[in-house]
Amino acid sequence: MTSRPDMYRFHNGEKAALPFAVAEYETRVAGLRRLMDDMGVGAAVLTSMHNVAYYSGFLYCAFGRPYAVVVTETECVTISAGIDAGQPWRRSWCDNITYTDWQRDNFWRAVASVAGEDQIIGYEGDHLTLQQRDKMEDFLDPITMMDIAPATMRQRMMKSPDEITLIRACARVADLGGYAIRDAVQVGAREIDVAMAGRNAMEAEIAKTFPDAEYRDTWVWFQSGINTDGAHNPVTARQLQRGDILSLNTFPMISGYYTALERTLFVGEVDDASRRIWEANVAAHEYGMSLLKPGVSCAAVTQQINTFLEERDLLQYRTFGYGHSFGILSHYYGREAGLELREDIDTVLEPGMVISMEPMLTIGEGNPGAGGYREHDILVITEDGNENITGYPYGPDFNVVG
Secondary structure, X not given: OXXXXXXXXXXXXXXXXXXXXHHHHHHHHHHHHHHXXXXXXXXXXXXXXXXXXXXXXXXXXXXXXXXXXXXXXXXXXXXXXXXXXXXXXXXXXXEEEEEOOOOOOHHHHHHHHHHOOOOEEEEOOXXXXXXXXXXXXXXXXXXXXXXXXXXXHHHHHOOOHHHHHHHHHHHHHHHHHHHHHHHHOOOOOEHHHHHHHHHHHHHXXXXXXXXXXXXXXXXXXXXXXXXXXXXOOOOOOXXXXXXXXXXXXXXXXXXXXXOOEEEEXXXXXXXXXHHHHHHHXXXXXXXXXXXXXXXXXXXXXXXXXXXXXXXXXXXXXXXXXXXXXXXXXXXXXXXXXXXEOOOOOOOEOOOOOEEXXXXXXXXXXXXXOOEEEEOEEEEEEOOOOEXXXXXXXXXXXXXXXX
């Protein structure tokens, strides 16, 4: 009977062009190794999509299978499933091991071949399931295990100049999608048709601007009427009507890096009650952007915007925090929760951070001005303030359309 291996190296073809130079990834891994040294960690086993992509360049597609990047003092290796063949090797700046499914738990055998046994193992407590954590303990027999996820999140929150350049390009694509959506808005159009116009425009521009990238995950949430009440409500086939409130949300994804443009619009006309809420939210948006500067905490910014809205008797209509970090994140992976504009986040803003300002007010159906109002810009924290890298205009002067 033919011997079937637990793992092998299938280095098929040449390394692909990644979003960043190899030196960028080497710098990230060097930073991780400093974190590991500070914590006494001998091997880091990182299993989330965002950390695997951040440290290796490889953005995996799980379909129920586990993946990892394993970092030790001397090695950095991605661990991938056989179904992907050589693509993980080509899309990792570092080494890659393919595990087979001919025997259960070959993933952990491959991890152990790099991490070794009797080590202090760093892992992601916010990603690894209880079942997989137990298997890690069984196969690696660690001295102890330490949650390294918070430390990696803090590292990701500080963007390199090359990351900011990519995020800036993403924001430009988001604006382009916004203009395509604005052009597609008309009475009788379906949400899904308007959303597709924005998505198609963005994907075409991404392919033009980034010819060496992998293309996936760019999407649009375009909502109308009552569908605007939640920020993440899916697209429907509802037809637009004159006077409808609209929520434009474009999300270009370039090599795992997500940006967003979010705007309130109205079809044809806006009534007086809706205009008052809209203009108040725009004022909160502008005030919030003015607060984003080095040395200010997320909680302090949040409290100041809360006061602004409370003075206008609107705070009760707020539905979530006022903004969040940008980088490698998506609606199904990754979130730098330590950089969100909420009352319980004490992180102090620093130059090199990238954060949104996105106040939202939701007025219930049947009330004057019913609907969800949201504006969203992306800002890079600079030495003396911020730079707004979102270009699509906000407010009634530009966004009463169709």
